[in-house]
Amino acid sequence: MTLTAASVPEVIANLATAAKDGVRITEFALPQMNRVLEYTPEDMTVTVEAGITLAALQQRLAERGQWLPIDPPCPESLSIGALLAGNKSGPRRYGYGTIREHLLGIKVVLSDGRVIKAGGKVVKNVAGYDLCKLFVGSRGTLGVIVEAAFKVLPRPEKEEFVQASGAKLDALRPLTASELAPVVLDLHNQEQDTPTLVVGFAGSREDVDWRLGQARQIGLLEPATLEYEEKFWGEAQEPHRVSVLPSKLLDTLRDLEASFVARAGNGMIYYRGAQAPEKPRLPGELLRRIKDTYDPRHLLPDLPW
Amino acid sequence: MTAGAPQPLLDSLREIVGAVHVITKPEELLVYECDAYTLEKQLPTAVVLPGGTAEVIAVVKACATHGVPIIPRGAGTSLSGTVLAVTGGIMIALTRMNRILDIDVANRRALVEAGCVNAWVTNAVKGKGLFYAPDPSSQPACTIGGNVGTNSGGPHTLKYGVTTNHILGLELVLPDGEVVWLGTTPDGGEDVDGYDLRGVVIGSEGMFGIVTRVLLRLVRAPQAFKTMLGVFNTVDQASQTVSDIIGAGIVPGALEMMDQLITQAVEAAYKFGFPLDAGAVLIIELDGLAPGLERQAETVVGICRKNGAREVRLAGSDQERADLWKSRKRAFGAIGRLSPNFITQDGVVPRSKLPEMMDFIAECSRKFGLRIPNVFHAGDGNIHPLILYDERDPAQVKRALEASQAILEKCIELGGSVTGEHGIGVEKIDFMARQFSPDDLEAMRLLRRVFDPNGRCNPHKMFPGSKRCGDFAPRKQIAA
Numbered sequence A: 001m002t003l004t005a006a007s008v009p010e011v012i013a014n015l016a017t018a019a020k021d022g023v024r025i026t027e028f029a030l031p032q033m034n035r036v037l038e039y040t041p042e043d044m045t046v047t048v049e050a051g052i053t054l055a056a057l058q059q060r061l062a063e064r065g066q067w068l069p070i071d072p073p074c075p076e077s078l079s080i081g082a083l084l085a086g087n088k089s090g091p092r093r094y095g096y097g098t099i100r101e102h103l104l105g106i107k108v109v110l111s112d113g114r115v116i117k118a119g120g121k122v123v124k125n126v127a128g129y130d131l132c133k134l135f136v137g138s139r140g141t142l143g144v145i146v147e148a149a150f151k152v153l154p155r156p157e158k159e160e161f162v163q164a165s166g167a168k169l170d171a172l173r174p175l176t177a178s179e180l181a182p183v184v185l186d187l188h189n190q191e192q193d194t195p196t197l198v199v200g201f202a203g204s205r206e207d208v209d210w211r212l213g214q215a216r217q218i219g220l221l222e223p224a225t226l227e228y229e230e231k232f233w234g235e236a237q238e239p240h241r242v243s244v245l246p247s248k249l250l251d252t253l254r255d256l257e258a259s260f261v262a263r264a265g266n267g268m269i270y271y272r273g274a275q276a277p278e279k280p281r282l283p284g285e286l287l288r289r290i291k292d293t294y295d296p297r298h299l300l301p302d303l304p305w
Numbered sequence B: 001m002t003a004g005a006p007q008p009l010l011d012s013l014r015e016i017v018g019a020v021h022v023i024t025k026p027e028e029l030l031v032y033e034c035d036a037y038t039l040e041k042q043l044p045t046a047v048v049l050p051g052g053t054a055e056v057i058a059v060v061k062a063c064a065t066h067g068v069p070i071i072p073r074g075a076g077t078s079l080s081g082t083v084l085a086v087t088g089g090i091m092i093a094l095t096r097m098n099r100i101l102d103i104d105v106a107n108r109r110a111l112v113e114a115g116c117v118n119a120w121v122t123n124a125v126k127g128k129g130l131f132y133a134p135d136p137s138s139q140p141a142c143t144i145g146g147n148v149g150t151n152s153g154g155p156h157t158l159k160y161g162v163t164t165n166h167i168l169g170l171e172l173v174l175p176d177g178e179v180v181w182l183g184t185t186p187d188g189g190e191d192v193d194g195y196d197l198r199g200v201v202i203g204s205e206g207m208f209g210i211v212t213r214v215l216l217r218l219v220r221a222p223q224a225f226k227t228m229l230g231v232f233n234t235v236d237q238a239s240q241t242v243s244d245i246i247g248a249g250i251v252p253g254a255l256e257m258m259d260q261l262i263t264q265a266v267e268a269a270y271k272f273g274f275p276l277d278a279g280a281v282l283i284i285e286l287d288g289l290a291p292g293l294e295r296q297a298e299t300v301v302g303i304c305r306k307n308g309a310r311e312v313r314l315a316g317s318d319q320e321r322a323d324l325w326k327s328r329k330r331a332f333g334a335i336g337r338l339s340p341n342f343i344t345q346d347g348v349v350p351r352s353k354l355p356e357m358m359d360f361i362a363e364c365s366r367k368f369g370l371r372i373p374n375v376f377h378a379g380d381g382n383i384h385p386l387i388l389y390d391e392r393d394p395a396q397v398k399r400a401l402e403a404s405q406a407i408l409e410k411c412i413e414l415g416g417s418v419t420g421e422h423g424i425g426v427e428k429i430d431f432m433a434r435q436f437s438p439d440d441l442e443a444m445r446l447l448r449r450v451f452d453p454n455g456r457c458n459p460h461k462m463f464p465g466s467k468r469c470g471d472f473a474p475r476k477q478i479a480a
Helices: A008-021 A054-062 A080-086 A166-177 A205-217 A227-234 A246-254 A284-294 B007-017 B026-032 B053-066 B118-128 B144-150 B197-201 B235-247 B260-270 B290-306 B318-329 B331-337 B351-368 B394-413 B429-435 B438-451
Strands: A002-004 A027-029 A036-040 A045-049 A103-109 A115-119 A144-151 A158-165 A184-188 A196-203 A240-243 A259-263 A268-272 B046-048 B070-073 B090-093 B100-104 B109-113 B167-173 B179-183 B210-217 B224-232 B254-259 B280-288 B311-314 B341-344 B386-389
Touching: A002 A008, A008 A103, A008 A144, A027 A080, A036 A054, A045 A054, A054 A080, A080 A144, A115 A144, A115 B438, A158 A205, A184 A227, A196 A205, A205 B290, A227 A259, A246 A259, A246 A268, A284 B438, B007 B046, B007 B053, B026 B046, B053 B070, B053 B090, B053 B167, B053 B210, B070 B144, B070 B210, B100 B118, B109 B118, B118 B144, B144 B210, B167 B197, B179 B197, B224 B235, B224 B290, B224 B318, B235 B254, B235 B280, B235 B290, B235 B351, B254 B260, B260 B280, B260 B318, B260 B331, B280 B290, B280 B318, B290 B311, B318 B331, B331 B386, B341 B394, B351 B394, B386 B394, B394 B429, B429 B438
Parallel strands: A002 A027, B046 B090, B070 B090
Antiparallel strands: A036 A045, A045 A144, A103 A115, A103 A144, A158 A196, A184 A196, A184 A259, A240 A268, A259 A268, B100 B109, B109 B210, B167 B179, B167 B210, B224 B280, B224 B311, B254 B280, B341 B386
16 A cells, blocks of 8 residues: 655554554655755755655755755656655766765654654764665665755756767767766667767856867767656656666677666666566675564565565 | 683684784783773773685684674774774774775776775875775775774865765675675676665674775866965854855865864974964865866855955965875874873764854863864864863863763754764763664664674674773873
8 A cells, every 4th residue: 555644643643554454555655745844055955854856855955056966757756755765866876976975864754653863964974873874775665754854066057968979989988087077978779779978067167168178079069958868767667777887888788679778977777678687686684684673564565676 | 891702712713814813912902902082991802813804704703603792993093982892802903904906997996905094095096087085184094994884084075975975885794704795796887776785884883794895986086176275363254254165055175174273283293384373274175177166266265355364375286285184184193282182072063053163162162171172174064173181180081071072962952963973982872862862773773783683793882871991091192
């Protein structure tokens, strides 16, 4: 069943009901828990309820020239809780990293109704174990995320994208090594059969202009957008995902006959129309022990891995 | 009381690592009686120096068989008693396992053994336009494994993040001797399914097992720097400048403050050319592409002047920049000129509360009649008041501890934390219950039991109710 709640007490009550009825919770919906609890632009930190959508949060931050530097698909419908639980990311992860790098604190309702918090709202904090990390990417298996605090950044003054197709893919190597420091470094085949390389730059006007000049010299001439992203993620079928050493990305893609979007700088490939990748080896016993420790009654979703 | 080590255990340890790498003589164990937090001391039962992961596994298994505590240790530069052998036990020092195993420039990764010294990594990749970002002041001595244990920071973490943001994966020997690799593997992609166990091990203060190998993320070295020294008449002006720089949407590579007392001590020790009559100085370092730095630097200079800076000096050469940082990072070493003893405090407040926090520290200094110089990571709101005292005067010792406590309580009151980078260790156990609820703490204990069901790995740390070493054992402090 889907756990729906408008407040922390409701989350607790609904967990208790599910336990009493012996029903397993498979999804969470907290759309009414959508408040910004504390936003201090001068500290560059924000604390929100987990039901707020990423788009709504970004809009609020934009009023003060800031943003949470993460850009997963479908921000209008993606709640912060789902973003954290699914460890979602987008093309700009090459420049800014994934959500774990921006998360400062978290409040979670455990399956027995206990409310715990970890971390805090300051940008440096090593008091206690870093339980925040446990819940990022936990797919809702350990507890219900109800609040989160993030550090945010000033919005870049300028952001531009350029692309090159087909033969110019050799440009990839100097791009990862040079001072170009792109924030986006994607490859995709959404517009034509040969892959397109998309490169994004962000920063001050001077920085971006300098980088665009350098990029032109290696053949990146054509202005680009991130429209391929929307197209790719707009399809109903969930894509497969494989993570390889960035230096092995081109070889991996060469053998892959599929519709794909790849974060070339990170070695991430999302694809449809080919076999699922092999399952990686995981420290399964530790994962199971953690699950059983925090959710002994198995009220919450089972381990998906 | 010290847990004795049964003779058969000592015999096994000698067999595993060689007799020369097992230390049991009290005079040789003295080195290992504490870290840079010197208020509590205790000799470990023995110290073992393994030469590789296989030896660590064998040592850990032998200790498990005998039910003896194990305490991982790097260089011992930690500042909160994290590696104290509270009730004795076998200390596993990783200092022999100090090799850089692989540097992968194309993928910007380095694989190192846990005992590898932090600064060695950056030195090894200097010519390749890369660096390892976390740069604690102790970086010429501290180890990567120790950095993992305490999730170390440093001046440049303002822009680049702390240790957890730069560790891709690690090898961990669990307290029962099982070895697991957590996070990204050296030849694998960066995304790994499952819980982020690498993430929870970082900052776990050595309580989940022995970290033996670490896969580091390397960062592209900036093209250019603009390193400035802002000179202010008052701490207040400097604090306001910090708030205004961050508020203006500028994220410097580093933003550090030194007040007058510390500036004078540092100047006497290292002769950099700091003004002796300034109330506070700010080290502001912008880094990035040369084209964009010029305008950013102008903005910063403008903010300094608006807040009453009487001078903003620009480092004119790489040498001058290096000298400036050397002075800053050796600041703790200069304290010996001011006082026989000091407590290096570590706390965090929201950056906008910095002016209020600095006022409070000044008030504590007056109230407790102790000098409290400040040298700290202002841009992060990470304060390091140094509480000076003389251990020969018990009343002063008492007041120093009281001042410490008042400052940390204020950090919590202002919405901050009692530690930004030094850790809880034994020093700040009593503050855990103030910063966290009983349920928060129980959630942490649950996690520990997953990794260490018997609580045998680095015991008596972090949690309220832990055993303490007997009496305080004050002694002249070695500068951190």
